[in-house]
Amino acid sequence: MQVLRHASSIYLTMTSTEPSAPTLSTRQQAIFGLVVREFTHSAEPVGSLHLVQKYQLEISSATVRSEMKKLEEWGYLTHPHTSAGRIPTHKGYRFFVQHLLPETSLPATVQHTIRHQFYQVQQELDQWVRLAANVLARTSHSAAITTVPRPSQAQFKHTELISLQPRALLMVLVLAGGTVRQQLLALDDTWSQDELSRMSESINKRLLSLDWQQISVLEPESDSLERKVVDMIGDILYHEDQRHEQIYRDGLTNVLQSPEFADHSTARRFIELFEEPTSIAPIIQEARHIAGVQVIIVGDSPYDDLPDISLVLSRYGQPHQTAGILGIIGPIRMPYGRTISTVRFMSQLMSTLTATLYGELEALEAPGPDLSTDPSYRYPAT
Numbered sequence: 001m002q003v004l005r006h007a008s009s010i011y012l013t014m015t016s017t018e019p020s021a022p023t024l025s026t027r028q029q030a031i032f033g034l035v036v037r038e039f040t041h042s043a044e045p046v047g048s049l050h051l052v053q054k055y056q057l058e059i060s061s062a063t064v065r066s067e068m069k070k071l072e073e074w075g076y077l078t079h080p081h082t083s084a085g086r087i088p089t090h091k092g093y094r095f096f097v098q099h100l101l102p103e104t105s106l107p108a109t110v111q112h113t114i115r116h117q118f119y120q121v122q123q124e125l126d127q128w129v130r131l132a133a134n135v136l137a138r139t140s141h142s143a144a145i146t147t148v149p150r151p152s153q154a155q156f157k158h159t160e161l162i163s164l165q166p167r168a169l170l171m172v173l174v175l176a177g178g179t180v181r182q183q184l185l186a187l188d189d190t191w192s193q194d195e196l197s198r199m200s201e202s203i204n205k206r207l208l209s210l211d212w213q214q215i216s217v218l219e220p221e222s223d224s225l226e227r228k229v230v231d232m233i234g235d236i237l238y239h240e241d242q243r244h245e246q247i248y249r250d251g252l253t254n255v256l257q258s259p260e261f262a263d264h265s266t267a268r269r270f271i272e273l274f275e276e277p278t279s280i281a282p283i284i285q286e287a288r289h290i291a292g293v294q295v296i297i298v299g300d301s302p303y304d305d306l307p308d309i310s311l312v313l314s315r316y317g318q319p320h321q322t323a324g325i326l327g328i329i330g331p332i333r334m335p336y337g338r339t340i341s342t343v344r345f346m347s348q349l350m351s352t353l354t355a356t357l358y359g360e361l362e363a364l365e366a367p368g369p370d371l372s373t374d375p376s377y378r379y380p381a382t
Contacts, residue, residue: 045085137251154240
């Protein structure tokens, strides 16, 4: 995995190590941009004569063809055996995503429509997360994933010990971020509710904001029941950290309509990845720790078992507290300008909504870099 950095921004691209690329001239960059623009729209190889005629270039098709040949020699373009036209390679797409993406933004009317949809549903996190996947898929005409916000590590927030019977209690455990877990506990002796309430207060003071590792190194309590409750809390926090992401998905049929997935075996691999995204779980987990929109182009090792796909992901929520991931998965031939703008807008909207839900509006994460205006992250608008 190669981490690409520019100014204060960090973006990820899954790729094998590549040698230093030659510097492209202004004309070569312009021709390359037109090839990607045309291929993104048509999914057909792009010829030099087509570019000259469509864009009324003030150079001959022979000159364009010569420049395209150089771009092919440098690994940015390739051409199918049956066509004289060229298409971008993985290396070419990586170059574009890093250097040639023009400024673009989600239209204000689309933003207004999306906001209206969210304000029409109940103020419930699960509904928002489900709706976010649906909106992302429809707006981008691709496949979308969203995850429920959760802390990077489960942390203790509050517990309440409730007497049920003379020798049984219910422990209600609230984690940072609002997750609630309950556990029944048999008692060796009889405890009053007042005694259990005082124990709850003691535990709440000792364990506030601690994770299971921090709890495990605390001095053991002298009281056997309190020690048992604290051990149980540590065990619950540990297993929370081992839980898989809760992922919502939408838009699979959008992707399967792309010509890249016309082959049954390729389509099947994408369906398996989308329905059971274990293979991209490390990518999603990594995205949780990085601010801003991330463009991830899957290439060779260590992800050579994945189909040729791109992911455009963003973290949302409150950094260092509760955060989720949302984004787009689709073919590498993707309209990155609109996709990035859509993901960025949705990330900001979901951050605002979840902050309002948790009453932490003042703790909102500062907006990540707008890749549509960052010169290090440019791609032909489509």
